[in-house]
Amino acid sequence: MDKKRKINESFNENVENIVEGKNPVIEALRSETTVEKVYIAKGSSQEGPVKLIYALAKEKRVPVIEVDRKKLDDMSTIKAHQGVIAVISPYKYSTVDDILNYAKEKGEDPFVIILDEIEDPHNLGSIIRSANVFGAHGVIILKRRSALVTPTVIKASAGAAMHTRVAKVTNLTQTIKELKERGLWIIGTDMDGEVSFQSNLKGPIGLVIGSEGKGISRLVKENCDIIVKIPMRGDVNSLNASVAAGIIMYEVVRQRGI
Template structure:
């Protein structure tokens, strides 16, 4: 029977067994030296309990993923970006594209600015633009380089004028962001700051809406907008927020002629509670009956225009 050690031929005579005895690790010179007690699991390199703490120690700090380059697709959007002198690194043109005035203008503007013009197959352009309606044209825009909030103070200081900064609280539409940047450039603001979370970023849409002024007005990112406003207030800037319910109107903005930060909230919920508490004063914009609120970028433009008017008047006085 299988496994029956007493069957005939399955047993050796005593003292004639060859080979190592079970558990001996070999005999005489071939015997194994004892290694002592088994180490603890966390001390054994091949054990998962050893690798876990090592992985926690070796794990690098979490970093923000750098934004990738963006592609603007479509003939009209591409031409508009090039006309606005939006920074670009390459113009992609599909092979065999039906060239019209917009294609010719895009190629000419790119050549004049030293932007690489690359011919690619239509399937390749479909892949690059993620199957967007590109009409044979796509413009590659590099990631925007944001400033630090402290750099905006340096820009204002170097200008020799009282600081005028714009802070956006919860503005998530890149077109609003671009329009605010354009108003900031028009009325002499030294920079714009946006929070790191729940905010629009400088995309091709924002570039196009700013009409290229995003290249001249620095935009900074604040990790914590409330803390940034506090830091700016500690340096002597007054913080004024736009609030539709405020009893003080922009016509009564006496703080306009000094160092100032204008805070604009979202069109829907306005200023957040913490940001409103950080404001030294809130102002509203007088409007005709029946109109509840203005677009965030329009409201910012109205207030910045009033600040610029008061500063001009103070300079003439």
């Protein structure tokens, strides 16, 4: 077995445990994630973001290894490493209890994003990024029929996935029922709903975002307390799932007066 093949096999064993790109790696180093090592392209040590990566890695005692860019190309799964790749411990998912407890620790009404079969990793990453920006306490996804947190998702989230609690559940309908029992008001999103800014989105909220093609599934929709929509005025009558999620999240924050 030649040396190149050995390298590739070693990297392939850990493709789910790498973070690619300058900003995602910086956020990984700033988060509670365990970063095992960082690979930097030779000749890039004087770049501003790379200097920060060196400083953060030194602070957390994470080894930094300078390698040829070709080696980073071989490691990369999304082909957008920007000369920086970090190897992390397996992504640690949270639980629904973790998310609700985090809201309690902050003294805030729970604000939870519930994703119904979001399969596009770029959409998932963007939604996690918006959830973090707008102060949501966590994101709930399905264990199956859903994108999981991968290097692509971490990159698409600009590193926000390293700071955001993401819980995997087996049955979304059952989870929604349990959240309702714990006092959350479940808001679904669908074009058949009432206009979002005319609805009361205050208090403990679970915001359900449907899949890219089918929207919210029937059972999930039936278990929502209300359904809201974003008013459309143009020639196109639909929005990308992550864009729609961001708009509704902002409305929740606006009504909370934060």
